[in-house]
Amino acid sequence: xxxxxxxxxxVMLKKTEEEKLRKGKMIVGDESKAGYEEEGxxxxxxxxxxxxxxxxxxxxxxxxxxxxxxGATDTDDSFIFPISNVSSHIxxxxxxxxxxxxxxxxxxxxxxxxxxxxxxxxxYLNMKTLFHFIATAIANVIQNKxxxxxxxxxxxxxxxxxxxxxxxxxxxxxxxxxxxxx
Amino acid sequence: xxxxxALLEILSRLPVKSLKRFMCVSKYFQSIILDxxxxxxxxxxxxxxxxxxxxxxSEGKTSxxxxxxxxxxxxEDSTPLFNADIINGSKPQREMYKVIGSCNGLVCLTKWxxxxxxxxxxxxxxxxxxxxxxxxxxxxxxxxxxxxxxNVVMVGFGxxxxxxxxxxxxxxxxxxxxxxxNHPFRSVICNLNDKIGWKDIQDFPVDPTAMxxxxxxxxxxxxxxxxxYCNIYDEDGSYILFDEVVIVSxxxxxxxxxxxxxxxxxxxxxxxxFCFRVGKLHCNEAPLIGVLSGCLSLFLHNRKKxxxxxxxxxxxxxxxxxxxxxxxxxxxxxFNTIRSPTNFGYDYYxxxxxxxxxxxxxxxxxxxxxxxxxxxxxxxxxxxxxxVKQTIVYNLRDKTMTSKKMVHNLRWIYPLDYVExxxxxxxx
Numbered sequence: 113x114x115x116x117x118x119x120x121x122x123v124m125l126k127k128t129e130e131e132k133l134r135k136g137k138m139i140v141g142d143e144s145k146a147g148y149e150e151e152g153x154x155x156x157x158x159x160x161x162x163x164x165x166x167x168x169x170x171x172x173x174x175x176x177x178x179x180x181x182x183g184a185t186d187t188d189d190s191f192i193f194p195i196s197n198v199s200s201h202i203x204x205x206x207x208x209x210x211x212x213x214x215x216x217x218x219x220x221x222x223x224x225x226x227x228x229x230x231x232x233x234x235x236y237l238n239m240k241t242l243f244h245f246i247a248t249a250i251a252n253v254i255q256n257k258x259x260x261x262x263x264x265x266x267x268x269x270x271x272x273x274x275x276x277x278x279x280x281x282x283x284x285x286x287x288x289x290x291x292x293x294x
Numbered sequence: 295x296x297x298x299x300a301l302l303e304i305l306s307r308l309p310v311k312s313l314k315r316f317m318c319v320s321k322y323f324q325s326i327i328l329d330x331x332x333x334x335x336x337x338x339x340x341x342x343x344x345x346x347x348x349x350x351x352s353e354g355k356t357s358x359x360x361x362x363x364x365x366x367x368x369x370e371d372s373t374p375l376f377n378a379d380i381i382n383g384s385k386p387q388r389e390m391y392k393v394i395g396s397c398n399g400l401v402c403l404t405k406w407x408x409x410x411x412x413x414x415x416x417x418x419x420x421x422x423x424x425x426x427x428x429x430x431x432x433x434x435x436x437x438x439x440x441x442x443x444x445n446v447v448m449v450g451f452g453x454x455x456x457x458x459x460x461x462x463x464x465x466x467x468x469x470x471x472x473x474x475x476n477h478p479f480r481s482v483i484c485n486l487n488d489k490i491g492w493k494d495i496q497d498f499p500v501d502p503t504a505m506x507x508x509x510x511x512x513x514x515x516x517x518x519x520x521x522x523y524c525n526i527y528d529e530d531g532s533y534i535l536f537d538e539v540v541i542v543s544x545x546x547x548x549x550x551x552x553x554x555x556x557x558x559x560x561x562x563x564x565x566x567x568f569c570f571r572v573g574k575l576h577c578n579e580a581p582l583i584g585v586l587s588g589c590l591s592l593f594l595h596n597r598k599k600x601x602x603x604x605x606x607x608x609x610x611x612x613x614x615x616x617x618x619x620x621x622x623x624x625x626x627x628x629f630n631t632i633r634s635p636t637n638f639g640y641d642y643y644x645x646x647x648x649x650x651x652x653x654x655x656x657x658x659x660x661x662x663x664x665x666x667x668x669x670x671x672x673x674x675x676x677x678x679x680x681x682v683k684q685t686i687v688y689n690l691r692d693k694t695m696t697s698k699k700m701v702h703n704l705r706w707i708y709p710l711d712y713v714e715x716x717x718x719x720x721x722x
Contacts, residue, residue, distance in 0.1 A: 251307035
């Protein structure tokens with residue numbers, strides 16, 4: 113199912129790219145006045161939990177996956193884009209972070225699950241700045257943590273034998289000093 | 295569970311110490327961290343966090359160690375100097391090892407007690423790996439040798455991106471024989487990856503004697519200074535002009551030297567006011583050239599006019615692209631001058647900053663890096679003995695400064711564009 117969905121999406125993306133090109137030729141150099149960049153304009157997004165949210169165009173513009181579609185259609189208010197992988201809670205968090213101009217202080221207030229879900233959403237929506245920002249925030253969280261913390265954080269099962277792990281810890285003993293308490 | 299791309303994005307932003315620890319999370323984590331693609335990704339992200347190399351003077355002892363520290367440690371109040379990372383692990387002794395250069399997280403060292411840089415060491419301070427002479431020459435013929443009356447004037451260490459190899463360069467001068475002979479400045483190169491040995495390349499095109507220092511690595515080139523004269527006086531005994539000073543740039547791919555002119559605004563300016571002691575315009579402790587924000591830069595400390603100006607060559611190799619980044623008086627940097635009369639008929643001047651007094655003639659300014667999106671410049675004020683006095687942060691936009699007194703046990707060697715990496719000193 114997922115695969116089929118993805119391929120049809122890819123076809124659509126390709127089509128819209130072509131349309132964009134054709135449009136671009138018609139109104140050369142007039143892109144700044146294109147309808148979808150009007151200030152205050154909003155785009156309706158339907159989240160995974162079925163909530164329709166009106167999101168400012170300036171934020172939607174960072175979502176490359178959606179931007180391609182908007183560029184292609186004559187965006188009247190009836191345009192609705194489903195984002196089936198992102199919940200309304202996470203979309204709200206994303207909006208906060210973009211509005212807050214990606215301040216790492218804001219990221220510190222997020223829970224570990226929120227951080228991970230935002231990273232997945234940023235990847236899905238193709239929001240590059242957000243993706244790098246959240247990756248940095250997660251790196252900051254785990255940087256001084258123990259191996260056990262990281263296993264738990266990413267849900268990873270240890271597949272080393274006790275001997276193998278002991279050997280690795282011995283080789284890099286200095287790397288285990290000064291680690292935060294979990 | 296996150297997809298691999300997301301995981302790589304996170305892990306590539308971690309310090310090497312965390313990665314060494316997280317290798318025991320699982321076999322999957324270990325395979326990611328040991329992967330060559332990850333190593334390159336981590337190195338690219340690491341470049342955004344500039345480190346510098348300095349020596350550490352241990353408490354109550356005269357012996358010092360080479361250690362890399364991040365810029366942030368100069369700016370924050372908490373000093374990481376006494377944490378376990380520094381106390382433990384391999385750290386070459388400053389008295390024993392001489393630094394040739396650094397790139398991709400590897401530091402190239404040689405021994406002080408050798409006439410020649412023939413025994414080389416590659417050191418990765420982040421992984422704590424230190425390897426002696428990764429690849430000694432195949433035969434006696436290819437080893438590093440001096441001709442009669444030759445001595446080593448300058449060295450350099452860099453990475454040739456086109457051949458993916460690390461290279462060491464040595465430039466030779468000659469002992470004075472007072473016969474006015476025009477000896478060439480022989481230069482030799484050693485490709486550490488191909489494991490063959492030293493070979494002669496084109497002679498160094500000008501005289502580097504009055505401006506010797508380690509090669510500055512940038513854009514696949516190593517850069518030094520030189521002039522047609524062996525000291526800073528011309529034949530009439532007056533100071534030479536900046537017109538006579540050039541940057542000599544060795545392309546590590548073609549192994550050919552190119553000369554780059556200094557800003558044309560400096561034409562006609564005498565180097566006299568910029569020299570720090572008789573006969574010297576540049577050295578590792580008081581450099582005239584360095585790298586700032588990826589640009590080859592000129593650090594001009596006018597000792598007479600008490601000004602500091604910095605030029606950046608925005609486009610490497612293009613003389614038209616020299617841009618004035620900073621031009622301030624030392625007063626703008628927070629210094630005050632006080633006059634201290636002597637009994638010998640002249641007055642002695644001292645500089646003060648934060649109630650500390652310094653001799654003007656032995657002070658030295660070392661621009662280190664630009665931070666906060668190139669808004670602030672970090673400058674080290676130190677002495678020629680390498681003792682660091684203060685860190686000065688000058689805001690280029692608001693033209694304001696802040697300063698911070700250095701921890702007494704920090705001593706400089708010189709700044710290196712050092713970044714943390716997983717690169718192994720055991721080369722392929």
